[in-house]
Amino acid sequence: MIQFKNVSKTYNKTNQALININLEINKGDFIFLVGPSGAGKSTFIKLLLKEEEPTEGNIFVEHQDITKISRRKTPYLRRNISVVFQDFRLLPNKTVYENIAFAMEVIEASSREIRRQVPMVLGMVGLSDKAKQYPHELSGGERQRVSIARAIVNNPSILIADEPTGNLDPETAWEIMKVLKQINRRGTTVVMATHAKDIVDTMQQRVIALEKGRIVRDQHKGAYGYED
Numbered sequence: 001m002i003q004f005k006n007v008s009k010t011y012n013k014t015n016q017a018l019i020n021i022n023l024e025i026n027k028g029d030f031i032f033l034v035g036p037s038g039a040g041k042s043t044f045i046k047l048l049l050k051e052e053e054p055t056e057g058n059i060f061v062e063h064q065d066i067t068k069i070s071r072r073k074t075p076y077l078r079r080n081i082s083v084v085f086q087d088f089r090l091l092p093n094k095t096v097y098e099n100i101a102f103a104m105e106v107i108e109a110s111s112r113e114i115r116r117q118v119p120m121v122l123g124m125v126g127l128s129d130k131a132k133q134y135p136h137e138l139s140g141g142e143r144q145r146v147s148i149a150r151a152i153v154n155n156p157s158i159l160i161a162d163e164p165t166g167n168l169d170p171e172t173a174w175e176i177m178k179v180l181k182q183i184n185r186r187g188t189t190v191v192m193a194t195h196a197k198d199i200v201d202t203m204q205q206r207v208i209a210l211e212k213g214r215i216v217r218d219q220h221k222g223a224y225g226y227e228d
């Protein structure tokens with residue numbers, strides 16, 4: 001489903017963020033991407049989202065080489081791969097419902113589909129009663145649920161989460177992990193970059209560790225492996 005083949009990324013001709021990455025991620029995997037600050041995790045995610053291009057190598061998503069897709073066609077990639085961030089990135093002047101509906105409007109979904117899908121994903125993340133609220137009226141955990149609902153509303157096959165629990169207290173972080181695991185059980189591949197040792201150690205999923213741009217560990221039912 002995702003394949004990195006001899007992928008390297010060098011910024012500004014000298015800063016080697018990723019070095020010869022070879023990796024396969026299968027449909028339905030739940031992956032923790034770990035490693036010290038500056039190891040290359042965000043770069044890995046940016047390459048997958050086509051926000052950056054690799055300096056060398058090829059990246060396949062569903063057998064399609066995304067390094068060969070033109071920028072113009074990137075929105076189509078976004079139907080397959082969707083993302084949630086540490087800082088939620090909700091639109092402040094839209095309600096919860098409108099934030100989620102907006103993700104469907106940009107891919108030109110019909111209003112009928114929107115009316116069907118938005119309540120469905122709000123139910124999945126446990127926020128059916130918050131549809132009319134604005135982001136500033138929600139707790140951090142609720143905002144992250146909205147951002148997850150928005151990320152899954154177009155049924156992507158892959159969900160990327162870049163430190164999704166980084167701004168949340170431990171209890172709320174666990175609620176978010178339950179939601180992500182539930183989405184994974186329904187068949188969505190989840191790739192989550194994180195520094196949350198507790199979560200990684202408890203959940204026993206595949207762990208890929210990056211250090212200085214290289215994969216130093218790829219473990220089935222792995223642990224976090226660092227002290228922070």
Ligand SMILES: Nc1ncnc2c1ncn2[C@@H]1O[C@H](COP(=O)(O)OP(=O)(O)OP(=O)(O)O)[C@@H](O)[C@H]1O
Binds near residue numbers: 011017035039
């Ligand atoms: N736009 C950029 N321009 C130049 N160098 C960059 C750029 N983005 C990242 N880097 C460098 O690439 C390397 C990898 O950074 P990256 O952000 O991928 O690490 P990370 O593992 O996500 O770190 P963190 O855990 O702190 O988020 C670092 O040396 C960083 O300074």
